[in-house]
Amino acid sequence: MxxxxxxxxxxxxxxxxxxxxxxxLDEDLDMDRLAEIACLSSYHWHRIYRAIxxxxxxxxxxxLRLHRAAGDIVRTGWPISEIAKRSGYPNLQSFNRIFKSxxxxxxxxxxxxxxxxxxxxxxxxxxxxxxxxxxxxxAPKTLVGAAHTGSYMDIGRAFETLAGTLHxxxxxxxxxxxIGVYLDDPGLVPTxxxxxxxxxxASADLPxxxxxxxxxxxxxxxxxxxxxxPYADMQLAYRWLYAEWLPQSGRALRDALMFEHYLxxxxxxxxxxxxxxxxxxxxx
Numbered sequence: 071m072x073x074x075x076x077x078x079x080x081x082x083x084x085x086x087x088x089x090x091x092x093x094x095l096d097e098d099l100d101m102d103r104l105a106e107i108a109c110l111s112s113y114h115w116h117r118i119y120r121a122i123x124x125x126x127x128x129x130x131x132x133x134l135r136l137h138r139a140a141g142d143i144v145r146t147g148w149p150i151s152e153i154a155k156r157s158g159y160p161n162l163q164s165f166n167r168i169f170k171s172x173x174x175x176x177x178x179x180x181x182x183x184x185x186x187x188x189x190x191x192x193x194x195x196x197x198x199x200x201x202x203x204x205x206x207x208x209a210p211k212t213l214v215g216a217a218h219t220g221s222y223m224d225i226g227r228a229f230e231t232l233a234g235t236l237h238x239x240x241x242x243x244x245x246x247x248x249i250g251v252y253l254d255d256p257g258l259v260p261t262x263x264x265x266x267x268x269x270x271x272a273s274a275d276l277p278x279x280x281x282x283x284x285x286x287x288x289x290x291x292x293x294x295x296x297x298x299x300p301y302a303d304m305q306l307a308y309r310w311l312y313a314e315w316l317p318q319s320g321r322a323l324r325d326a327l328m329f330e331h332y333l334x335x336x337x338x339x340x341x342x343x344x345x346x347x348x349x350x351x352x353x354x
Contacts, residue, residue, distance in 0.1 A: 080118055081238040083108045085231060085281075087119065091127075092227040095135055096156060101127070122234050125337050131158075133336055134226065136172050139165075140302040140341065141223045143181045150177045173300065174342050185299035185342070203295050203315050205352070210289040213249060214278045215269030221261050223301065225250055226336070228268035231281055236270070239277070247271040248332040251285060256305065288326040292349040293319070300341040304330075304348075311350060326351035 087108050091099060101116065104127070108115040120126055125133075135157040142153045154165035154177075166176045173180055216235070218228035229248070236242045253265040267285055278284045293315070297307045316323070333345035 080122075081235060083110065083115075084119060084122060084234055084238075087115075088123075088227060088230045088234065091130060092134065092224065095131070095138065096158070098158070099127070099131055122237050123230060123337075129337075132168070136169060137226070137301065137336065137341070138223065139169065139177070140173060140180070140300050143177050144184065144302045145305075150181075153177065172340060174340075185303050203293050203311070203319075205291060206294050206349075207291050208289050208349075211249070211271050211287040212274050213251070213267070213269040213285040213287065214272040214276050214282050215249075215251070215267040215285050216281055217283065218266045218268060219262070220264060222252060222256065222264055222266055222304075225266050225268055228266070232268045232270065235282055241276060243270070243272070248335070249287075250330040250332065251287070251327055252329070253327065287329060288324075288351065290324065290326070291352045291354065293321065293352055295348045295350070297346045297348060298342075299344060301336075301344065301346070304346065307348060311348065316350075322353040324351040324353040 087104055090104065090107050105111060105115050108119075110118070116127060123130065139153050139157045142148055142156070143150070150165075151162050154162050157165060159165035159168065166178075169180070170176045173184070175183065214232075216228040216232040218225045233242075247270060249269045249271060251267040251269055253267075254263070256264060267283075269285055272278075293311070295307060295311050295315070297304065328351065329349050331347040331349065333347065334343070336344065
């Protein structure tokens with residue numbers, strides 16, 4: 071078996087493993103079971119996984135569970151104890167400790183005082199001080215990406231498919247511009263039908279064979295809001311941008327896609343340090 075064929079097999083196997091992890095976050099993720107899915111020994115497959123995705127399996131599972139938990143804390147009224155249990159923690163104390171170590175405060179306090187509260191009616195005027203909206207003119211962008219259907223909070227699985235595929239195929243550029251393209255309004259489209267793409271900006275000659283596909287973004291003027299903090303807060307930033315900034319700006323929207331530019335990643339920094347630029351297309 072030549073090297074190209076072997077890596078092609080790894081690509082499909084690791085894609086299965088990644089999908090299984092995302093689909094079974096509520097369960098104990100046994101290393102031997104994942105090795106079976108990868109069709110590799112546990113000794114080898116985890117080293118390949120770490121080489122491709124840049125983190126251990128334990129780090130991936132912890133990150134994904136806490137990411138989902140933060141979304142549950144912000145978007146639902148579920149008891150913290152229920153969220154802790156859903157996140158795989160045996161007791162509330164251990165969940166509180168781990169959540170605080172990553173998000174800077176325990177979950178109950180995060181629900182009341184986290185960065186998302188600046189967008190609530192009583193305090194959202196503070197967002198004007200926290201978020202600087204600038205106007206940028208950009209050239210059209212050529213993208214290569216992986217499609218995702220479902221909750222926008224879960225687009226990370228498409229980014230893992232994208233990164234893993236590029237890495238295995240030897241197409242990973244030395245520097246990547248990470249972009250999320252979101253096609254539907256979560257207020258109008260059921261969560262399970264939301265369409266999005268995890269992308270990198272790429273040259274036109276970068277191969278885009280399945281599961282990758284080519285996308286593009288229009289050039290022109292955009293209002294750009296720089297958001298610092300967990301992705302769980304993003305829907306509130308969008309709401310503020312539409313409801314508060316846009317009416318006061320005197321500008322009109324252009325019929326083009328909004329997108330997000332990720333300046334760092336959850337693998338590299340804590341959720342509170344994530345930097346994301348939200349691009350809103352403006353009419354001339």
